[in-house]
Amino acid sequence: MFFGPSKLYEFWLPRAAGSVTQHGSSRQPIFAFLNEEKFDVDGWMVYNPVEEYRRQGLPNHHWRITFINKCYELCDTYPALLVVPYRASDDDLRRVATFRSRNRIPVLSWIHPENKTVIVRCSQPLVGMSGKRNKDDEKYLDVIRETNRQINKLTIYDARPNVNAVANKATGGGYESDDAYHNAELFFLDIHNIHVMRESLKKVKDIVYPNVEESHWLSSLESTHWLEHIKLVLTGAIQVADRVSSGKSSVVVHCSDGWDRTAQLTSLAMLMLDSYYRSIEGFEILVQKEWISFGHKFASRIGHGDKNHADADRSPIFLQFIDCVWQMSKQFPTAFEFNERFLIVILDHLYSCRFGTFLYNCESAREKQKVTERTVSLWSLINSNKDKFKNPFYTKEINRVLYPVASMRHLELWVNYYIRWNPRIKQQQPNPVEQRYMELLALRDEYIKRLEELQLANSPKLSDPSTSPSSPSQMVPHVQTHF
């Protein structure tokens, strides 16, 4: 865990850090393994891959579930269960794995319920300086395209800037070229790598901690470029969502290794397309699936139990994703079942190591360490207290695609997270609007109950509704800020 003011993430941590016992240099186990908390709900049961695929109508005629990775032999950073085209045999998959970085072959993330276009994720092809080609990989992408008869050209979104993708060739990577992949067209989404994101967040920290930059606040914020990166990530996800929603083409998403920017793009696009993921349990499943099971390197990115905080692997990629979700929830206040507190609690426990949810880098490591048996899941905490995390304005809608406006004018710095410890920033815990809503709901329930009791006691005839309804005289206490 992190101690001392010099560490980058220290100021994000909750003050009551009493639950943290791990010390970088001592060899004590991470707290999650010592935690003996009990909850009513078992959060480990929330995500069941087969059930989630079944919800999407899979397997179907064109897509099958394969257990080829049951023992993580094909790809040790992928989950055990994968969904691949029916027409691709297990041997085909093994051959494709040799041409993809870290063996992360293209597999299905999501399928559109009506037009059957899909979002597929993978890593970069190992093209290299010599421009290598792999017939199996090319055929495989074509098989993916043909799972939907209507598609002429598969769309490939490479999350990287063009320049970086080309530069990656020097280290053996690259991207799908036009001549090799005739039935596909590729677009670059210009999202920068983990090092740029780390530096950007560091700049944000510099202007809010220990003192908030007052004199040229907006210009200082602009110079961090943090909101610009948020904008690029959201814009990329919008493109993915739009493509799939229009039915014109299926989408293949990758970056370099397919576990950072790729995860952001697929999960945000799925959030835009599928209203199920906007419920509390749906979102937990989304995170569990696209981030945790698909091998986003939480341990490396956060550095659980590692005293080396300046490691080049550290990066706020997951935080950035949650920030994007928060931006969406501001633009669509009725679309998400969860509230801001839900997102902040998830971020808190990203670092706290109180739960086993974010430990280690991939499913195979977690299985080896028996994480689900020896630790508690974060979702146990949340699902035992769902009322605290619910958005009072949630209106459940099916099949509404959300397209957020990813313009700088409509993105805001998430002050309630990044500057939450500064006493001069107005904060209200709990959110007074939510509290008022709870009061109104409680009053309404009370009145309904009384009404029912009276209806039972009296005759059914009621007098006219009073013409001057009075608002409850409850007074909400307000926090006085230092001025």
Add this chain to the structure above:
Amino acid sequence: MEFSELIRTGQAQAELLRGPEMPPLRGTLCVTGHHLLLSPGPQATPDLWLLLLRSVDSIEKRVAGDAGTITLRCKDLRVLQLDIEGVEATLDIARSIEALSSLESVITSFPFFYRPKGLRLGESWHFHPPERYYKRVARETRAWRLSEANEDFSLCPSYPRAVIVPRTVDDDALARSARFRQGGRFPVLSYYHAPSGTVLLRSSQPLTGPQKRRCAEDEELLQAVLAGARPGARGFIVDTRSAQAAKQARMTGGGTEAKSAYPGWKRLHRPLERGRPLQESFVHLVEACGDLEQSMDRWLSRLDGCHWLSHVKAALSTACLAAQGMEWEGACILVHGAEGTDSTLLVTSLAQLILDPLSRTMAGFQELIEREWIQHEAPIFLLFLDCVWQLGRQFPLSLEFGEGMLLALFDHSYASPFGTFLCNSEKERCLCEVRTRTHSLWSGLNQPKEQRKLRNPLYAPNPLAIWPSVEPQSLRLWQGLFLRWTHPPEPSEVAWEKVWQIATDQEKTEGSQPTDSASEPQP
């Protein structure tokens, strides 16, 4: 003067482009004495679009071939484009709009002709805010009286007929004090703060001049204020000019209250921008919001460069200072700048919103505006509305009115079928007979069908003072106003509707309780 003299072309065929979010309208365009009308034909909805000519700020015209384009920039920040068939028609219509949108005479303006069904002339003008407010004050203390020394506007042409002054000061003293203050604006009561028994006053600058003149009656007035408040009460004079500007004012006949002449009163300087710099700030902001071509990489620094939000911060800070003086120090506060009409009003009205829960109700807020504001079109009123919006954002349950109310006030302050915002002073209003010949804005807004858009469904009366955070990170750009025409309002409207639903459902359940109390279980 006949309006028809200014209208050259009766009608033309045109297409109206209303911006990126709304579909264009095509139909017959027509200029009347007060409005621009577009009739898309009986099948279309809406079947009639109209614009008050008064709301037009500037016009550009272009002709090409046998058609022309008129671009109208409105005071509510909308930009409208009319593509008109016929070059002559275009030029004539443009000239008519130019002439009719800038008519000087108040009594030719639309409020003098607006006669909607369902409203009776003379309704809601009965406010007489100083008299009404005085009744509230008199319930709390006997130290003040209502003076009608300004009955014929001879003491001060920009004050109302009646003002609230200390009981021990007589009308002659007021007259002398008025001669010692710029524009005759002698110190009068703006707000009485019951919890501490102290008061907020406003005025204009004293005419001390280079000879350091004094006025015994003016000094007596301010002494009486302190004496009437609490024994040993102190006073603070919040001067909205910088110390330097205040000193320089002496050279041109103005100045400040000398320490020795006003014992018990301490002067504080909190410079607030007004006039030209504020106007420029506003213009830059509007340009930045309307500029859809600029690179978004520079949006934040451009916003910073407008300095609009720093004006918001300064206004709220100074209001908090005045409020703190009353609530925490138990002191009396006098606010003035030079003329006492711009930044002074900003401070006094915001301080009341911070301290007084009654001014946060719908009725109280309307009264506050009548009492303090009905003066100018300057961006300072918009700055006030922006500050109120910031308060509402930080305290979402404490204001009985919502963003819709603030937007309505903004729109109506520039161009309105109602007479409330006409004229610059009570005197002018009396001369033009505004009260008897036009409808009050409040009668229009207080109609039940309007209230849903204007009220805050989450309102819960809060008896405490509300202290806003003025850190730049806590202040936001008022998107609902400045980005009104470029950002689709739909998601927030959906949310607003849902919130209303929750609140009215709860009221309905409350309201359908049977009224026989004998069998009701006690809560």
